[in-house]
Amino acid sequence: MMLTWCAAFRHDGAVSEGDMQWLSQVLAATPGATRGLIYTPAHAHDPYLDDGRPPALVLQLYFADIAALEAALGRGGHLQALAAPTALASLRGAAVTQQAMLARGFPVPDAGVPARVRCAYLVTYEGTAEDLNAWTAHYVMSHTTVMARFPGIREIEVCTRLDWCGFLPWPRTDPMLRNKVVFDDAAALTAALNSPVRHEMREDYRQFPPFSGAVTHCPMQAREVAFV
Numbered sequence: 230m231m232l233t234w235c236a237a238f239r240h241d242g243a244v245s246e247g248d249m250q251w252l253s254q255v256l257a258a259t260p261g262a263t264r265g266l267i268y269t270p271a272h273a274h275d276p277y278l279d280d281g282r283p284p285a286l287v288l289q290l291y292f293a294d295i296a297a298l299e300a301a302l303g304r305g306g307h308l309q310a311l312a313a314p315t316a317l318a319s320l321r322g323a324a325v326t327q328q329a330m331l332a333r334g335f336p337v338p339d340a341g342v343p344a345r346v347r348c349a350y351l352v353t354y355e356g357t358a359e360d361l362n363a364w365t366a367h368y369v370m371s372h373t374t375v376m377a378r379f380p381g382i383r384e385i386e387v388c389t390r391l392d393w394c395g396f397l398p399w400p401r402t403d404p405m406l407r408n409k410v411v412f413d414d415a416a417a418l419t420a421a422l423n424s425p426v427r428h429e430m431r432e433d434y435r436q437f438p439p440f441s442g443a444v445t446h447c448p449m450q451a452r453e454v455a456f457v
Contacts, residue, residue, distance in 0.1 A: 232295060235288060235329075236325055242319060244317070261297025273422060311397065327399050330390060333369065333387045335376070348449070354407070368406060405440075
């Protein structure tokens, strides 16, 4: 298990290549970070869902411990650079939200050859469950075993809530769970979403313990940050 922090930027525009390069440099230099990802919108067809326009940008950083995460997000922390007035000019005025979580990875039959760019399906459960313990247990013990049968799947991650300290000037969100499945590209994601396993996923979804709230699904191109 790792700790992860993510930030979503909602904006009508697209992040510029110059801003992408700057982001890569900033994230790669984060003290204590062990992995970083930059997500931008992708296109994939899900036979069950169309949740509309995804965020223009999502950032995700991983840390081995809470001290490193909170130091990066502190008042004088490295990640304050992201909120500077001159930062990310191509997304100026974006609505930004953030959350830190506990990240669980799950095995897949074939993780493939490491690649700098892949395609991820980011799923967010924004509400709450009548019995969060039972709901989360079903998700991590049952739903992930179905995900692992997706053809071409390279990575499965489930993130759950965490109490954390941070001082970036953006609102926090508090979804009860985030899930990520990763494929080689958008075509592979679309093939998986249109395979029989997607119908199995839907059947397992119907077995979830009672919960309420929106569930959003975002196909995103995932670029791995090259740490020095």
